[in-house]
Amino acid sequence: MKYLSLLYLLICAACQFGATSRAYAHGFAGARFFPATLSTDDPFVSDELSLPTVSTIRTPENGGTRETDISVDISKRITPEFAIGIGDTFTALNPHEGPAVNGFGNLELSGKYQLLKNGVHEAIVSIGLGVEVGGTGGRSVGADSFSTWTPGIFFGKGFGDLPTELAFLKPFALTGQIGIAIPTSASTRSVTVDAQTGERETEIEWHPDVIEWGFALEYSVIYLQSQVKDIGLRAPFDRLIPLVEFAFESPVNRGAQGQTTGTINPGIIWAGKYFQLGVEAVVPINERTGNNVGVIAQLHFFIDDLFPHSLGRPLFGGNK
Amino acid sequence: MKRIILVFILVVLADSARLEAHAFLKDAEPSVGSTVQTSPNEVRIRFTENIEPALSSIQILDASGKEVDKRDVHLDRSDHALLHVSLPRLGAGTYKVVWHVVSVDTHVTSGSFTFTVSR
Numbered sequence: 001m002k003y004l005s006l007l008y009l010l011i012c013a014a015c016q017f018g019a020t021s022r023a024y025a026h027g028f029a030g031a032r033f034f035p036a037t038l039s040t041d042d043p044f045v046s047d048e049l050s051l052p053t054v055s056t057i058r059t060p061e062n063g064g065t066r067e068t069d070i071s072v073d074i075s076k077r078i079t080p081e082f083a084i085g086i087g088d089t090f091t092a093l094n095p096h097e098g099p100a101v102n103g104f105g106n107l108e109l110s111g112k113y114q115l116l117k118n119g120v121h122e123a124i125v126s127i128g129l130g131v132e133v134g135g136t137g138g139r140s141v142g143a144d145s146f147s148t149w150t151p152g153i154f155f156g157k158g159f160g161d162l163p164t165e166l167a168f169l170k171p172f173a174l175t176g177q178i179g180i181a182i183p184t185s186a187s188t189r190s191v192t193v194d195a196q197t198g199e200r201e202t203e204i205e206w207h208p209d210v211i212e213w214g215f216a217l218e219y220s221v222i223y224l225q226s227q228v229k230d231i232g233l234r235a236p237f238d239r240l241i242p243l244v245e246f247a248f249e250s251p252v253n254r255g256a257q258g259q260t261t262g263t264i265n266p267g268i269i270w271a272g273k274y275f276q277l278g279v280e281a282v283v284p285i286n287e288r289t290g291n292n293v294g295v296i297a298q299l300h301f302f303i304d305d306l307f308p309h310s311l312g313r314p315l316f317g318g319n320k
Numbered sequence: 321m322k323r324i325i326l327v328f329i330l331v332v333l334a335d336s337a338r339l340e341a342h343a344f345l346k347d348a349e350p351s352v353g354s355t356v357q358t359s360p361n362e363v364r365i366r367f368t369e370n371i372e373p374a375l376s377s378i379q380i381l382d383a384s385g386k387e388v389d390k391r392d393v394h395l396d397r398s399d400h401a402l403l404h405v406s407l408p409r410l411g412a413g414t415y416k417v418v419w420h421v422v423s424v425d426t427h428v429t430s431g432s433f434t435f436t437v438s439r
Contacts, residue, residue, distance in 0.1 A: 028342070031431035119430070164434075167353075226345035227433055229353030273341040273368065305341035308425040 030119030031227055032158035033220065034175060035269045036300045038278045039245040040214040041177050043124045043156035045083035045114045047303035047312045049074045057282050057294025064096040075110075076303075077314040085110040091141040103138025106147075112154070122158025122173070127151070134184065145188070150212060152179020160227065171223040176215030183207040186254065208251035214262070218243035222271065241269040245280060261289040265296065275301045343369040343423040346401070350435040359410040359437050363389070363417055370400040375422035378405045380415055388415070400424075410437050 027034040027044050036042050038053065049072075056068040073087035086109055092102040112128035130150040137143025156175040188205045221233060221240045248262030267280025282294035304312035349364045350356045363380055373395040380389040389405045396402035403421070415437065420430040 028429065031429075033342075033344075222344060226352060227431055230347065230351040302341070305425075305427070308427065 029117050029122045029124050029156065029158065031160060031223070032122035032156075032173060033222060033271065034124070034156050034158075034173060035218070035241050035243075035271050035276055035278070036298075037175060037216045037218075037243070037245055038267070038269075038280055038296050038298045039247040039263070039265050039282075040175065040216050041128070041152070041154055043126050043154040043175050043177075044117075045077055045081060045112050045126065046075060047077050047083075047307075049301040049303055050087075050298055051301065053296065053298040055282065055294060055296035057284075057290060058292040059290050060287070062095040062098060066094040068092045068094075073108075075112075076311075079317040080314050081114040083112050085112070088137075093141060101140040103141045104136075104143070105141060106135070106137035106143045107133045109133060120161070122156075122160045124154075124156040126154045128154060128179075130179070144183070144185075144207075146183055146185035146207070148181050148183045150179045150181040152177055152212070158223070160223070167228050168224075170228050171220045173218050173220065173223075174215060175218070176213075178211065178213040180252075181210040181212055181249075183209070206254040206256065208254040208256040211250045211252055212248075213250070214245065214247035216243050216245040218269075236270060239271050241271060243267060243269060243280075248285070259288060261286070263289060263294075267296075273302075274306050275299060341369055341423065341425070342427045343367040343371060343401070343421050343429050345419070345431060345433075348417070348433070352433040353435070355436040355438055357438055360407060362404050362406045363435075364396075364402060364404050365417070365419055366399070366402045367421060367423070368401065369423040369425075369427075371395060371403060372422045372424050372426075373403070376403060377420050378403055379418045380405065380407060381418060382410075382415055383413055412437050412439050 027036065027042065027046060034042065034044060036048060036050065051072045053071045053073070054069070056066065059065050059067050069089050069091050071087060071089035073085060075083050075085040077083045086107070088107055089105040090102065091105055092100065094100045108130060110128060110130040112126050114124065114126045116123065116125040130152070132144070132148040134147035135145050139145070154177045156173065158173040160170045162170050185207055187207060190203050192201050192203065194201065218241050221238060225231060225233060225238055245265040246262065247265065248260055250260040251257060262285045264283045264285060265280040267278060269276055269278040277299055279295065279297040282296055284290040306312060344367065346366045346368050348366070350360055363378060365378060373393070376393065378389070378393050379387050382388050388410065389407055393403055393405045396404060413436070414434050416432055416434050418432045422428050
């Protein structure tokens with residue numbers, strides 16, 4: 001125990017020592033600040049905490065089920081370009097008929113490496129790997145007994161390098177991701193016994209590989225007023241970033257090809273010094289996804305700004 | 321374990337007691353994207369955080385990219401989030417202001433904007 005205390009103090013000392021170097025950190029590429037998006041993953045690595053993200057929507061399952069999710073995600077930079085993350089979701093399901101159930105989903109782990117950051121062109125590219133750890137969540141809320149691995153690529157691009165004639169388009173930015181979710185089990189076999197006849201019935205549920213893709217188109221009032229034209233907006237309106245997110249899932253095999261589901265989420269983010277608030281409508285793209293509009297909201301903390309000399313710094317390699 | 325938690329809390333509290341953040345441009349004079357009638361004597365940029373002047377810069381460039389300011393960037397005496405740079409008399413034209421600042425907690429931000437002198 002004494003050595004653990006010593007180790008922790010050494011890590012803190014290393015962080016403090018590293019504080020003499022300069023820090024860029026969360027979501028910046030040149031003059032562009034990319035906010036953390038709610039429905040698609042960020043293209044940058046950072047020290048950040050989403051607590052909580054709350055969403056609610058009525059899904060088509062069991063004649064209509066109100067699904068409410070409350071999740072937490074934390075990301076920590078190990079080096080300036082590499083971060084790891086952990087998250088979990090508490091789900092409450094209220095079906096139109098039948099009893100309500102709730103519980104935690106599977107634990108989600110992630111690693112992300114920032115391959116490219118170009119300040120002049122306001123561009124960021126990262127690669128990452130997410131793992132949903134099977135068997136760590138409640139079966140009653142649909143947590144899988146098997147793990148799913150999701151390698152992916154993430155990008156962000158600001159439009160600040162557009163010509164002067166298109167100055168009012170410069171505050172636009174696009175971020176996005178594409179990955180493939182690969183379950184470690186192709187199918188789940190379940191056997192039921194008819195209580196009256198005693199016959200055994202075997203059901204097979206297939207788990208296809210799924211391409212997860214999405215993007216966010218955002219317009220930064222922060223960028224507009226500091227880079228293009230001060231139109232006189234003051235707090236709190238000068239920190240707004242209206243956006244539309246598009247989040248889709250497209251199965252590619254095991255009989256589910258072409259059955260894309262997804263949502264289009266228009267909303268707004270307010271980005272402050274130490275945290276941001278975001279809220280979006282969740283609009284299903286087809287009947288397979290659902291027929292009702294939901295909502296998602298998030299409180300997101302910038303750990304690197306809250307604790308710039310300790311928790312908010314990479315563990316190794318200083319800052320840049 | 322209690323000692324670890326106690327040390328952790330103390331470090332975090334000590335760190336959060338000196339909160340600073342990324343420095344965004346708050347306002348500028350001449351203002352971002354504005355047109356002024358006559359040459360301003362200086363450019364002033366106020367940021368959302370206090371600035372480390374030794375690691376910060378402002379450059380004023382003319383249409384050909386030549387630096388035209390007097391290279392005397394300095395922090396305001398009473399407002400440590402406000403940087404000044406002096407200008408000679410500027411002719412009519414559009415000028416680009418390029419800034420690069422380090423806030424006192426070492427976070428780096430940068431940006432640019434233009435203003436136009438009409439005569």
